[in-house]
Amino acid sequence: MKPYVVGIDIGGTNTQIGIVDSRGNVLARNAIKTGGHPEVTDFIDDLHAALMQTIEQNGMKGEIGGIGVGAPNANYFKGTIEQAANLPWKGVIPFAEMLRKKCGIPVAITNDANAAAIGEMTYGAARGVKDFIMITLGTGVGSGIVANGQLIYGSDGNAGELGHVTVRAQNGRLCGCGRAGCLEAYTSATGVARTAREFLELRNEDSLLRRIPVQDITSKDVFDSAMAGDKLALEIFDYTGKILGEAFANFVAFSSPRMIVLFGGLTKAGDLIMRPVKEAMEANLLPIFKGKVDIVFSQLKEADAAVLGASALGWETAKQNND
Amino acid sequence: MKPYVVGIDIGGTNTQIGIVDSRGNVLARNAIKTGGHPEVTDFIDDLHAALMQTIEQNGMKGEIGGIGVGAPNANYFKGTIEQAANLPWKGVIPFAEMLRKKCGIPVAITNDANAAAIGEMTYGAARGVKDFIMITLGTGVGSGIVANGQLIYGSDGNAGELGHVTVRAQNGRLCGCGRAGCLEAYTSATGVARTAREFLELRNEDSLLRRIPVQDITSKDVFDSAMAGDKLALEIFDYTGKILGEAFANFVAFSSPRMIVLFGGLTKAGDLIMRPVKEAMEANLLPIFKGKVDIVFSQLKEADAAVLGASALGWETAKQNND
Numbered sequence: 134m135k136p137y138v139v140g141i142d143i144g145g146t147n148t149q150i151g152i153v154d155s156r157g158n159v160l161a162r163n164a165i166k167t168g169g170h171p172e173v174t175d176f177i178d179d180l181h182a183a184l185m186q187t188i189e190q191n192g193m194k195g196e197i198g199g200i201g202v203g204a205p206n207a208n209y210f211k212g213t214i215e216q217a218a219n220l221p222w223k224g225v226i227p228f229a230e231m232l233r234k235k236c237g238i239p240v241a242i243t244n245d246a247n248a249a250a251i252g253e254m255t256y257g258a259a260r261g262v263k264d265f266i267m268i269t270l271g272t273g274v275g276s277g278i279v280a281n282g283q284l285i286y287g288s289d290g291n292a293g294e295l296g297h298v299t300v301r302a303q304n305g306r307l308c309g310c311g312r313a314g315c316l317e318a319y320t321s322a323t324g325v326a327r328t329a330r331e332f333l334e335l336r337n338e339d340s341l342l343r344r345i346p347v348q349d350i351t352s353k354d355v356f357d358s359a360m361a362g363d364k365l366a367l368e369i370f371d372y373t374g375k376i377l378g379e380a381f382a383n384f385v386a387f388s389s390p391r392m393i394v395l396f397g398g399l400t401k402a403g404d405l406i407m408r409p410v411k412e413a414m415e416a417n418l419l420p421i422f423k424g425k426v427d428i429v430f431s432q433l434k435e436a437d438a439a440v441l442g443a444s445a446l447g448w449e450t451a452k453q454n455n456d
Numbered sequence: 457m458k459p460y461v462v463g464i465d466i467g468g469t470n471t472q473i474g475i476v477d478s479r480g481n482v483l484a485r486n487a488i489k490t491g492g493h494p495e496v497t498d499f500i501d502d503l504h505a506a507l508m509q510t511i512e513q514n515g516m517k518g519e520i521g522g523i524g525v526g527a528p529n530a531n532y533f534k535g536t537i538e539q540a541a542n543l544p545w546k547g548v549i550p551f552a553e554m555l556r557k558k559c560g561i562p563v564a565i566t567n568d569a570n571a572a573a574i575g576e577m578t579y580g581a582a583r584g585v586k587d588f589i590m591i592t593l594g595t596g597v598g599s600g601i602v603a604n605g606q607l608i609y610g611s612d613g614n615a616g617e618l619g620h621v622t623v624r625a626q627n628g629r630l631c632g633c634g635r636a637g638c639l640e641a642y643t644s645a646t647g648v649a650r651t652a653r654e655f656l657e658l659r660n661e662d663s664l665l666r667r668i669p670v671q672d673i674t675s676k677d678v679f680d681s682a683m684a685g686d687k688l689a690l691e692i693f694d695y696t697g698k699i700l701g702e703a704f705a706n707f708v709a710f711s712s713p714r715m716i717v718l719f720g721g722l723t724k725a726g727d728l729i730m731r732p733v734k735e736a737m738e739a740n741l742l743p744i745f746k747g748k749v750d751i752v753f754s755q756l757k758e759a760d761a762a763v764l765g766a767s768a769l770g771w772e773t774a775k776q777n778n779d
Contacts, residue, residue: 264611278710280608280615287603287712288587289748294709297742301625302702310742379625386617387601387710389610419620419633425612 135198138451139184139238140444142245143167143204145219148176150184151440152193153447157256159437163187173222173231181235199454200232200240201446203248203439210290212242241450245269245439246293247284249431250277251449252442253394257432265392266384267431268295268377270399270406273309274317274324280388296321300380320377322398325352328369340365356402370405377406378413385414385422396431396438403430458521461774462507462561463767465568466490466527468542471499473507474763475516476770480579482760486510496545496554504558522777523555523563524769526571526762533613535565564773568592568762569616570607572754573600574772575765576717580755588715589707590754591618591700593722593729596632597640597647603711619644623703643700645721648675651692663688679725693728700729701736708737708745719754719761726753 137160142149144167152161163183170176188194206217212229214220233240243251250267253259259267263282269275274296278285285292296317297310305314306327318324329342329350341358342350342365358366381393399406411428418426433441460483465472467490475484486506493499511517529540535552537543556563566574573590576582582590586605592598597619601608608615619640620633628637629650641647652665652673664681665673665688681689704716722729734751741749756764 264615280603280610281606283604283606285603285711288714289712289744291744292587292603292710292712294712294742294744297709298706299702299740302623303626312740312742379622383621383706384710386620387615387707388608389612389615389617391611417622417635419617419635421614421617422612 134451135196137193137196138198138444138447139200140440140442140447141180141184141200141202142248142439142443143202143214143220144439145205148180149440150180150187151437151444152187152191152197153441153444155448157433157441159440161187161191161193162440168221171221173226173228176222177231177235180232184236197238198451199447199449200236200238201248201251201443201448201450202228202232202240202242203245203443203446204228204242205245207242207244208290209241209243209247209286212240214242239450239454241446243284243446244275245442246275247277247286248442248446249275249396249433249438250279250284250394250442251445252433252438253396253431254279255445255448256441258394258429259392262391264388264390265394266295266388266390267394267396269397270320270322270395271397272322274321278388279390285388295380295384298380298383300376316376316380320373320380320399322352325355325369325373325399326350328372329355329366332365332369332372336365338365342366352399356405359402359405367405370402371409374406374409375413378410378415379417381410381414381426381428382417382419382422385418385426389422390426392427392429394429394431396433400430457774458519460516460519461521461767461770462523463763463765463770464503464507464523464525465571465762465766466525466537466543467762468528471503472763473503473510474760474767475510475514475520476764476767478771480756480764480767482763484510484514484516485763491544494544496549496551499545500554500558503555507559520561521774522770522772523559523561524571524574524766524771524773525551525555525563525565526568526766526769527551527565528568530565530567531613532564532566532570532609535563537565562773562777564769566607566769567598568765569598570600570609571765571769572598572719572756572761573602573607573717573765574768575756575761576719576754577602578768578771579764581717581752582715585714587711587713588717589618589711589713590717590719592720593643593645593718594720595645597644601711602713608711618703618707621703621706623699639699639703643696643703643722645675648678648692648696648722649673651695652678652689655688655692655695659688661688665689675722679728682725682728690728693725694732697729697732698736701733701738702740704733704737704749704751705740705742705745708741708749712745713749715750715752717752717754719756723753
């Protein structure tokens, strides 16, 4: 087996490239702009050039076993990126096949949350854990589910949309997906900001958050206020954590994971979010599951996490191709 | 590989035994009472005697590759029956190992809903389907989840408790599990009867159901009334199906199954339950899942289903033991 893999994280603005060894060390990095390539073929050309440059500069030619790509709306089974709202290319793009042809190296692709789950399983908190759920708490809420040591892709590659599980069946908040009451509408970074606006409107009590124009409040503001001891801000985290923990109790009833790993911007809130999540999950678990499920923060360094997650998929495709 | 397996279904009252071929034909049957055996060793002795008698009478000695057992509160990983409220034996019983020692044939055990899922995958509606969810709608609501062609047991063998997913986070009905708002409290046979009592109390309209003492109403009464065109009874099925379909939309977001298979007493209601379930699921699915998930009734003959499900597990353990 060749000693290195490549992880590529395609974001709306930048595309990060990393060459990674089997222990999860990022040995070399590069990046290109995602924008400025209205045609995906131009993007592939530039990505290939940047990748080859990095490989050659580091004397790793012929040493790369596989390339893993994490991208929004990527489908693992089909190797495609489909209708991604935040990327310049519309329609269904056979990305994995295009990049493989260009580089001559096996390529696999999946969405960001699945890549994060594989990364955590390969290098992070979930090493050796055969049953866990990765939850990403960012602008949205994403997830990757691992059972029997395998990522669950489902019949169409779209499994693990836990951000869009209904948590409020009645009078739920509208969600970006067009439905109402989704977990994401409450427990994403934007959900936290919505809760802040809701609480400020419904209540009269004083809060540091009242110093900020209400439409400008972000989850970061709520965090800063909570750290300063603001009671309303603390309550917002309790409310968020409670809904998340209740949802986790349902996820446990589904796949009985050993562990739930939290990742993404909102985890910076640390114990402000962890404590209410743990309390609400334990309080809502079926008796047979109580005390059995750990909730932990991701162990992947944030700056490297997306590239590491994608690179972990590179090992899988390398193995499948015996390379 | 030996040509037959044994399926054993341990119920609260009777224990059914069947010898099954690879196409799911039950070639021979026997049964013993589950009760009347305060000690599990006595039960195992009687079960062994009945099984051997059946095997010998049918000239199948040495032809049995494995024994699969379906039982309440059975744990596949540990081979145990644990704290089963409806069985005479308390504590943790190493049932698989006890039966294997007695019979000299490999034994595997799992709970009823998981056995039903394996049965459906082996002989029924889910043949060749790698991702599906089995939902049993009886006195309770059980489930077995198959992903990547494997049953999901989870970290402790207890995965698939979808009857206890919370569907009403606020003011939910109390459930037998001690929590509130569980799917089972609404969509089991007893849940349907509860809905009937609730509707009759809250409303004034006439209904055939008012002829029955309210505490005696069963889901069968609701079915009979609905078939007679009773408006309130029809509405009870709509209400039940709606909650079930909404829950299914969440299950789909989890594992993206190709198919959901319904099994158990409530499925006798046929289209009365199927129509509202399908409508509510489709209405609540994320756009990427719409039109992709079939909901079907089990194809296992009801009288044989439990034994067939258990026998399917017998093939698995036979394979694992190369027998």
